[in-house]
Amino acid sequence: MMMAMEFLETESMRLAIALVIGLLLGxxxxxxxxxxxxxxxxxxxxxxxVMGLLGGVCGLLxxxxxxxxxxxxxxxxxxxxxxxxxxxxxxxxxxxxxSVAAALLAFALGGLSAAGDPALAAAAAVVAALLLSxxxxxxxxxxxxxxxxxxxxFKLLLISVVVLPLLPDRGYGPWQALNPYAIWWMVVLxxxxxxxxxxxxxxxxxxxxxxxxGMFGGLxxxxxxxxxxxxxxxxxxxxxxxxxxxxxxxxxxxxPRMFVVASVLNPALLQPLLLPALAMAMVVYLPALWFWRxxxxxxxxxxxxxKNPFELGPALAFGALLALVMLLSEALRHLYGDAGLLxxxxxxxxxxxxxxxxxxSRLSLTDVAVSVAALGIVxxxxxxxxxxxxxxxMIGGKAxxxxxxxxxxxxxxxxxxxxxxSLA
Numbered sequence: 001m002m003m004a005m006e007f008l009e010t011e012s013m014r015l016a017i018a019l020v021i022g023l024l025l026g027x028x029x030x031x032x033x034x035x036x037x038x039x040x041x042x043x044x045x046x047x048x049x050v051m052g053l054l055g056g057v058c059g060l061l062x063x064x065x066x067x068x069x070x071x072x073x074x075x076x077x078x079x080x081x082x083x084x085x086x087x088x089x090x091x092x093x094x095x096x097x098x099s100v101a102a103a104l105l106a107f108a109l110g111g112l113s114a115a116g117d118p119a120l121a122a123a124a125a126v127v128a129a130l131l132l133s134x135x136x137x138x139x140x141x142x143x144x145x146x147x148x149x150x151x152x153x154f155k156l157l158l159i160s161v162v163v164l165p166l167l168p169d170r171g172y173g174p175w176q177a178l179n180p181y182a183i184w185w186m187v188v189l190x191x192x193x194x195x196x197x198x199x200x201x202x203x204x205x206x207x208x209x210x211x212x213x214g215m216f217g218g219l220x221x222x223x224x225x226x227x228x229x230x231x232x233x234x235x236x237x238x239x240x241x242x243x244x245x246x247x248x249x250x251x252x253x254x255x256p257r258m259f260v261v262a263s264v265l266n267p268a269l270l271q272p273l274l275l276p277a278l279a280m281a282m283v284v285y286l287p288a289l290w291f292w293r294x295x296x297x298x299x300x301x302x303x304x305x306x307k308n309p310f311e312l313g314p315a316l317a318f319g320a321l322l323a324l325v326m327l328l329s330e331a332l333r334h335l336y337g338d339a340g341l342l343x344x345x346x347x348x349x350x351x352x353x354x355x356x357x358x359x360x361s362r363l364s365l366t367d368v369a370v371s372v373a374a375l376g377i378v379x380x381x382x383x384x385x386x387x388x389x390x391x392x393x394m395i396g397g398k399a400x401x402x403x404x405x406x407x408x409x410x411x412x413x414x415x416x417x418x419x420x421x422s423l424a
Contacts, residue, residue: 015056017118018110021125022052025106028129029099048106051077055110063115070111077107102132153195156315160188177330178323186358187319189264193257194220211292214246218253225250226388226404230396240399244392245291247404251388251411252284258357258381262374265361272374275422280381280415287407318355325355329363338372342379349380350387356380371423378419382412 026048054073062070081100105128113121169181217225229247233240259277263270325348332340341360348356357377364373389408393401 011060011114014114014116014118015053015060017122018056018059018113019049019053021109021113021121022049022055022106024125024129025052025102025132028132029102048103051103052106052110055107055112056114058107059111059114062111074104074107074111078104098132102128156188156191160184164188173327175330175334177327182362183319183323183326186265186322186362187315189261190318190354190358191315193261211242211246211249214249215253218250219257222250222254223384223388223391226392227395230392230400230404233396233400237397237399240397241291241294241403244396244400244403245288247388247392247396247400248284248288248291248407251385251404251408252281252288254353254384255281255284255381255415258353258377261354262357262361262377265358266364266370266373268370269361269364269374269377272371272423273377276374276378276415276419277381279418280378280385280411283411283414284407287403291403321352322355322358326359326362329356329359333363333368338368341368341372341376345376345380346383349383351384353380353384375419375423378415382416385409385412385415 023045026045029048030045054077058070058073062068078100081103085097085100106125109121109125109128112118112124164181164184167181167184168179170176170179172178172180214225214229226247229243229250233243236243255277259270259273262273325344328344328348329341332344336343341363345356345360357380360368360373360376360380364370385408389405389412392404392408396404
C-alpha cells in the first residue's frame with residue numbers, strides 16, 4: 001500500500017508540473033495577445049494549461065499502452081492547432097505560427113514531465129517562456145547585424161560542428177606537439193569569447209557610447225581598440241581623455257579574459273593566476289573609473305575597431321599561429337627548459353596573448369609545472385600590455401600617452417611582481 005501511495009504521489013507531482021508548464025507558456029502568450037478580445041485568440045492561459053496537462057496524461061498512457069499513444073495524440077493536436085491557425089489567419093492576416101509551436105511544446109514538455117524527467121521539462125519551459133517574451137529585443141538585435149556576419153557565424157559553426165568531431169585527437173610532428181582536434185577546439189573557444197564582445201558592440205552600437213565599446217571591445221581585441229582609439233584621439237584632441245579612458249577599459253578587460261581562457265583549459269591554473277590577473281586588472285580599472293568621472297558627459301563617434309571573430313580566414317590564421325606557438329613551446333622546453341618557455345611568452349605576448357596562453361595552459365596539463373605556465377601567461381600579458389602602452393603613447397599623442405601609458409606600465413609591473421612573489 002505504501003509503495004502504491006508513493007507511486008501515485010510521484011505521478012501526481014509529474015502531472016502537476018505538466019499543468020504548470022502549460023500555464024507558464026499560456027501566461028506569456030496570453031499577456032502578449034492581451035489586447036485581443038476574449039475568444040479571439042487561438043489559445044490562452046486555460047487552453048495552454050489543458051494542453052500541458054493533456055501531454056502529461058498522454059505521457060502516462062504511453063507508459064501503459066506504448067509510445068504510439070503519445071505520437072498519435074501529438075499528431076492529432078498538431079492538426080487541430082494548424083486548422084485553428086489557418087481559420088484565424090484568414091480573419092486577422094496574422095501568419096505567425098509561434099503560438100502553434102508554443103502549444104505543441106507545452107504538450108511535449110508535459111509528456112516529458114510525466115515520462116520521468118520533470119526537472120528537464122520545467123527548465124525547458126522556463127527557457128521557452130523567456131525566449132518568447134524577448135521577441136522585440138531579439139528582433140532589434142537581429143536588425144543591427146549584417147548579413148555577412150550571419151554568414152560568417154554559420155560557416156564557422158558548420159566547420160566546427162561537422163569537422164571538429166572528425167579531426168584526429170592525437171599528436172603529430174616533432175614531439176607530437178600538433179594535435180588537430182585540440183588546436184581547432186581552442187580556435188573555436190577564442191572565437192566564442194571574442195564574439196561576445198564583438199556582438200555586444202555591434203548590437204549596442206554608437207548609442208551606448210565609446211566607453212561601452214571599449215569595455216566590450218576588449219573581449220574581442222584590446223589591441224584593435226587601442227590602435228583605433230589612439231588614432232581617433234590624434235584626429236580629435238578634444239576627445240583624447242574620453243578615448244584614453246575607453247582604451248584603459250579595453251586593456252583591463254583583457255586580464256579577466258586571459259584568466260577565463262586559461263582556467264577553462266586547465267582549472268588548476270585558476271588559483272595561481274587569480275592574484276596576478278586581479279592586480280593587473282585593478283591597476284587599470286581604478287584609474288579608468290576615476291577618469292570616467294571627468295568624461296562621462298562627453299561623447300565622440302568612433303567606428304567599431306573590431307573584425308568579425310567568426311570569419312573563417314582570421315580563424316584559420318589564428319589556428320596556424322597557435323600551431324606555430326605550440327611547436328615552438330615544445331622545442332624551447334626541450335632545448336632550454338622553463339627559461340625557454342618564459343622567453344617565448346615574453347616575445348609572443350607582444351603581438352598576441354591568446355596563442356601563448358592556450359599553449360601554456362595545455363602544456364600545464366601534462367608536461368609543465370602549473371606555476372611555470374602561470375608565470376609565462378602573466379609574462380605574456382605584461383609584454384602585451386607594455387606594447388599597447390607604447391602604441392597608445394606614440395599614436396595617440398601626449399594626452400593619451402600620459403593617461404594610458406603610465407597606467408599600463410604600472411599594471412604590467414604589478415602583475416609580474418605579484419606573479420613572481422606568489423609563484424616563486
